[in-house]
Amino acid sequence: MTSHSPLIFRSLACRISVWVFLLLVAGGALAAWQYRSLVGALEQETDVLYRLSSQRADQHDAHLTALSAIAVASDDVHQGLFLDVAATITQFYPRIDDVQLVPLDPRLEPVGLGPRTPELVKIVRTAAMASDGSLALLAYPGRADHYILVKRSPNTAQARYGLMLGIDAGKLIEEASPFWSERGVALRLSMPDGGPPLVSRGPFSVDTVRFSRVLASASQPLLLETGMRIGLSDLLPWLPTVLTLLLVSAAYAVVLAAWRQRARARAAVEQARLSALESRLAHASRVNALGEMASGLAHELTQPLTAILAQVQACRRLLGREEADRQDLAPVVDDTIAQAKRASAILERFRNWSRPQLESASVFDLREALGNVQALLAPQAAARKVRLDFDVPASKVEVKADSVEMEQVVFNLVRNALEAVAPEQGRVAVTLKQSASGVTLDVSDNGPGIAPEIRDRLFTPFTTNRPDGTGLGLALSQRLIERAGGEIFLAEAGPGTTFRITLKSSNPSRKLAP
Numbered sequence: 306m307t308s309h310s311p312l313i314f315r316s317l318a319c320r321i322s323v324w325v326f327l328l329l330v331a332g333g334a335l336a337a338w339q340y341r342s343l344v345g346a347l348e349q350e351t352d353v354l355y356r357l358s359s360q361r362a363d364q365h366d367a368h369l370t371a372l373s374a375i376a377v378a379s380d381d382v383h384q385g386l387f388l389d390v391a392a393t394i395t396q397f398y399p400r401i402d403d404v405q406l407v408p409l410d411p412r413l414e415p416v417g418l419g420p421r422t423p424e425l426v427k428i429v430r431t432a433a434m435a436s437d438g439s440l441a442l443l444a445y446p447g448r449a450d451h452y453i454l455v456k457r458s459p460n461t462a463q464a465r466y467g468l469m470l471g472i473d474a475g476k477l478i479e480e481a482s483p484f485w486s487e488r489g490v491a492l493r494l495s496m497p498d499g500g501p502p503l504v505s506r507g508p509f510s511v512d513t514v515r516f517s518r519v520l521a522s523a524s525q526p527l528l529l530e531t532g533m534r535i536g537l538s539d540l541l542p543w544l545p546t547v548l549t550l551l552l553v554s555a556a557y558a559v560v561l562a563a564w565r566q567r568a569r570a571r572a573a574v575e576q577a578r579l580s581a582l583e584s585r586l587a588h589a590s591r592v593n594a595l596g597e598m599a600s601g602l603a604h605e606l607t608q609p610l611t612a613i614l615a616q617v618q619a620c621r622r623l624l625g626r627e628e629a630d631r632q633d634l635a636p637v638v639d640d641t642i643a644q645a646k647r648a649s650a651i652l653e654r655f656r657n658w659s660r661p662q663l664e665s666a667s668v669f670d671l672r673e674a675l676g677n678v679q680a681l682l683a684p685q686a687a688a689r690k691v692r693l694d695f696d697v698p699a700s701k702v703e704v705k706a707d708s709v710e711m712e713q714v715v716f717n718l719v720r721n722a723l724e725a726v727a728p729e730q731g732r733v734a735v736t737l738k739q740s741a742s743g744v745t746l747d748v749s750d751n752g753p754g755i756a757p758e759i760r761d762r763l764f765t766p767f768t769t770n771r772p773d774g775t776g777l778g779l780a781l782s783q784r785l786i787e788r789a790g791g792e793i794f795l796a797e798a799g800p801g802t803t804f805r806i807t808l809k810s811s812n813p814s815r816k817l818a819p
Contacts, residue, residue, distance in 0.1 A: 336540040362522035373458035403471025433467030440524040474503035491532035691731040703811040706789035718748040725752035
């Protein structure tokens with residue numbers, strides 16, 4: 306598992322967390338909206354039922370007034386007209402299922418519709434005699450879902466009758482919206498003085514949302530209570546919930562895709578900027594290295610130039626002899642040409658180092674890059690009397706990278722090693738190995754090692770333990786190696802130091818002996 310795996314897992318976990326959070330917010334918003342809708346519907350239907358029931362209750366007062374006038378005006382002992390009107394009222398107003406006209410004189414017989422018991426007659430007579438002019442609202446004896454209205458007739462101190470309407474409380478609130486027959490909806494109608502409810506439908510419990518209102522009737526201030534039990538299935542109905550979650554997920558996926566696309570575009574721009582900076586930094590590093598190797602360049606060129614000068618002077622002397630054989634000049638001229646080519650090669654290597662590199666990665670023999678580094682730093686090693694060993698395989702070690710960048714990385718590591726070891730006692734070893742798994746390059750020295758306080762940030766820019774160091778060499782080397790698809794790390798840090806570079810091989814089937 307690569308070092309990027311925890312970061313990938315964290316990023317994935319973050320995206321999943323955001324997605325789950327959005328789903329929870331959407332579910333909560335849907336539940337809140339459903340709750341408000343259900344409560345709003347309950348409140349609206351309660352208001353409709355309240356107004357309808359209040360209007361019906363007011364009609365009872367009008368019926369009592371009409372019946373009272375008929376009863377008082379009639380001379381018929383049997384009250385035939387009264388009974389006819391009462392029958393018509395019960396026919397058109399089914400909730401009124403009992404009408405009784407009870408004389409206050411106990412010697413006279415009451416008349417009316419519906420069942421009539423001595424207890425009922427007594428209650429009506431007593432209520433009428435005790436009336437102060439207002440209607441009496443009483444429970445219907447023996448009928449839990451009914452109540453009675455009692456009016457004295459005429460409504461004066463000389464009253465002769467007690468007039469009663471028997472009202473079915475259930476029918477008083479019927480013919481309303483089918484809303485009241487839905488699951489979880491509760492409805493209750495009670496007498497003003499409490500007691501068992503006249504009508505009770507549906508569940509009334511602690512978790513029931515309730516509305517409570519008294520009917521707007523002066524004679525029948527019945528208590529109307531409505532309620533609704535709202536469960537999770539009501540707040541989150543499956544179809545709207547599924548559609549909402551799918552819509553939120555789709556929107557999140559679109560936003561995430563757009564964000565990732567924008568992030569990739571920003572990353573590409575940033576990578577281009579970093580690549581340009583790295584190229585300039587690499588070039589500046591090579592130019593800086595040229596300044597440090599100026600003395601090495603002079604030493605390298607001195608030997609072939611001195612040899613060329615000596616050989617040309619020898620040719621001149623030979624040509625000045627009359628008996629000189631021209632065949633003797635051929636070896637001298639050949640040697641002069643070889644020395645000139647050697648000087649040209651030295652200059653070409655330095656010229657390549659000073660030129661900005663624009664070439665892309667290509668397959669090349671890594672041994673050639675090591676040979677160039679060895680040629681460049683051998684004079685410095687000789688000047689410090691440091692042993693510089695290069696151990697490379699006999700066969701090609703091909704990798705895909707920028708050859709000049711690889712030279713620069715190895716050059717930085719070897720030069721750092723040369724500067725770290727003690728003169729006349731130091732040893733720097735460069736070991737190249739190839740196996741089926743890839744290529745390994747070790748740069749080791751017998752110097753004092755890396756200070757413990759900078760090991761953890763060794764590849765961080767501007768980290769150095771040399772007073773004159775810039776702290777950019779290792780950071781740049783790491784970037785160049787990673788760009789080639791490899792890895793560089795500190796393998797050993799004392800005594801001595803070993804930096805290891807691993808690269809993918811372009812000929813992994815060939816396994817070379819170390």
